[in-house]
Amino acid sequence: MARHARGAALNQSSSSPSPSPTATSRSTELGLLFIAWVVVTCFYVLMSLATKGRLPARLGFFLAVLIVVSLVMHVAIRRYAARASQVLLPVATLLNGIGYVEIARWNPTRAGFQAFWFVVSGVIVVVTLKFIKSVRDLDRYRYLTLAAALALMLAPLIPGIGENINGARLWVAIGPLSFQPIEVAKVLLVFFFASYFAANRELLSTPTERFAGRLFVSPKVLVPILVAWGVALMILGGENDIGFAMLLFVLFFALLWVTTGLKSYVALGLALFVGGALVADQLFRQVQARVSYWLDPWSAVNYYHSSQLANGWFAMAAGGVAGTGLGLGQAGRNVSETTSDMIFAALGEELGFVGVILILSLFAVFVGEGFRIAQRAQSDFVRLTATGLTATIGLQSFFIMAGVLRIVPFTGITLPFMAYGGSSLFANYFIVALLLRISHEVSEEKRGGEVVAVTFD
Numbered sequence: 269m270a271r272h273a274r275g276a277a278l279n280q281s282s283s284s285p286s287p288s289p290t291a292t293s294r295s296t297e298l299g300l301l302f303i304a305w306v307v308v309t310c311f312y313v314l315m316s317l318a319t320k321g322r323l324p325a326r327l328g329f330f331l332a333v334l335i336v337v338s339l340v341m342h343v344a345i346r347r348y349a350a351r352a353s354q355v356l357l358p359v360a361t362l363l364n365g366i367g368y369v370e371i372a373r374w375n376p377t378r379a380g381f382q383a384f385w386f387v388v389s390g391v392i393v394v395v396t397l398k399f400i401k402s403v404r405d406l407d408r409y410r411y412l413t414l415a416a417a418l419a420l421m422l423a424p425l426i427p428g429i430g431e432n433i434n435g436a437r438l439w440v441a442i443g444p445l446s447f448q449p450i451e452v453a454k455v456l457l458v459f460f461f462a463s464y465f466a467a468n469r470e471l472l473s474t475p476t477e478r479f480a481g482r483l484f485v486s487p488k489v490l491v492p493i494l495v496a497w498g499v500a501l502m503i504l505g506g507e508n509d510i511g512f513a514m515l516l517f518v519l520f521f522a523l524l525w526v527t528t529g530l531k532s533y534v535a536l537g538l539a540l541f542v543g544g545a546l547v548a549d550q551l552f553r554q555v556q557a558r559v560s561y562w563l564d565p566w567s568a569v570n571y572y573h574s575s576q577l578a579n580g581w582f583a584m585a586a587g588g589v590a591g592t593g594l595g596l597g598q599a600g601r602n603v604s605e606t607t608s609d610m611i612f613a614a615l616g617e618e619l620g621f622v623g624v625i626l627i628l629s630l631f632a633v634f635v636g637e638g639f640r641i642a643q644r645a646q647s648d649f650v651r652l653t654a655t656g657l658t659a660t661i662g663l664q665s666f667f668i669m670a671g672v673l674r675i676v677p678f679t680g681i682t683l684p685f686m687a688y689g690g691s692s693l694f695a696n697y698f699i700v701a702l703l704l705r706i707s708h709e710v711s712e713e714k715r716g717g718e719v720v721a722v723t724f725d
């Protein structure tokens with residue numbers, strides 16, 4: 269009798285319809301988005317009052333773009349990835365909005381372009397969520413993604429379309445449109461690294477070759493990935509792109525260590541970094557200059573070029589703890605590239621130490637949520653992809669902010685979501701969409717596993 273009742277209960281449990289994913293509440297995400305809208309709007313109004321003494325002339329248009337694009341992305345997530353993380357989009361929107369306010373403060377023309385690229389980024393989020401049903405399916409296109417990434421990285425070297433700006437040949441100009449292909453290439457390289465490492469995890473983790481009385485991983489496994497990585501670094505070297513070369517280097521060894529857990533790869537990475545730095549210092553004048561500016565920015569020889577950094581430090585010092593106030597800073601009058609390379613210094617002046625901590629905290633929340641998603645993934649490829657995409661945002665943020673603060677040599681790469689740059693904004697929201705898709709897949713897998721466990725207990 270008891271056995272029959274238990275079986276009936278299990279049959280009822282297994283046959284009852286499960287709630288539709290689209291019915292999942294996303295009120296947390298919507299509430300956080302509302303907070304982001306309020307904060308960004310207040311910042312925008314305060315900036316306008318301080319600089320012009322009146323409310324922004326296009327406040328309605330600003331609010332419409334901010335709210336409508338965010339809501340469209342929210343609705344797309346609700347429809348196509350209802351069980352995804354509810355933190356990533358609000359954090360990205362808030363960082364994006366704060367950066368936009370500072371760009372509008374110093375360069376309204378660039379602010380208009382940034383608003384346009386925000387709309388384009390919203391479209392890429394919707395398209396990605398709609399058409400990429402499973403990130404795991406991308407594992408099939410390992411070498412296609414590698415070929416596409418290398419082609420994009422080579423594009424700036426093509427005569428006629430490649431552009432050299434400030435010593436780095438990173439831009440491709442087609443008619444009035446100019447963009448950095450490396451921003452999309454970095455995402456494709458994450459797919460390739462994740463796919464190769466996932467497929468060869470056991471071989472990369474198990475020492476089988478004996479040399480000098482010790483066991484080592486077979487070089488045959490490392491050669492293909494080292495060749496692909498080396499070619500990418502050589503291309504970046506030819507383009508004088510120090511920032512992305514550093515990003516790719518650290519990302520590669522970070523994923524290799526996450527895949528295997530072997531400390532020997534960390535030691536190998538450090539050795540290659542030291543050796544590569546010495547070689548690059550001899551071969552590339554830009555590397556020599558960047559290191560010289562970092563070690564001695566106050567010398568008469570360097571100050572003409574390093575004054576950008578020095579004035580940025582003066583600006584941040586003027587901000588103090590609470591900042592000069594939005595619209596009241598002077599960084600844009602003394603610091604070049606305030607809306608792009610040095611936007612962190614400009615924000616540090618106007619928002620102060622408190623604002624810097626806010627920005628660091630938002631990036632920490634984003635990275636922490638990305639790693640949480642990666643940790644929950646059940647597939648090696650998906651886990652490594654989520655780790656790589658998250659590390660890309662985290663490392664890029666670290667390199668530019670640490671460069672401004674003189675912790676590492678200044679590289680000039682863009683601060684994700686905040687700095688001016690259409691291709692960067694596009695690629696970063698593409699990363700957000702991919703992490704959302706992975707988060708939804710992971711939640712569905714966990715939920716499916718729980719249903720199976722209950723049904724067959």
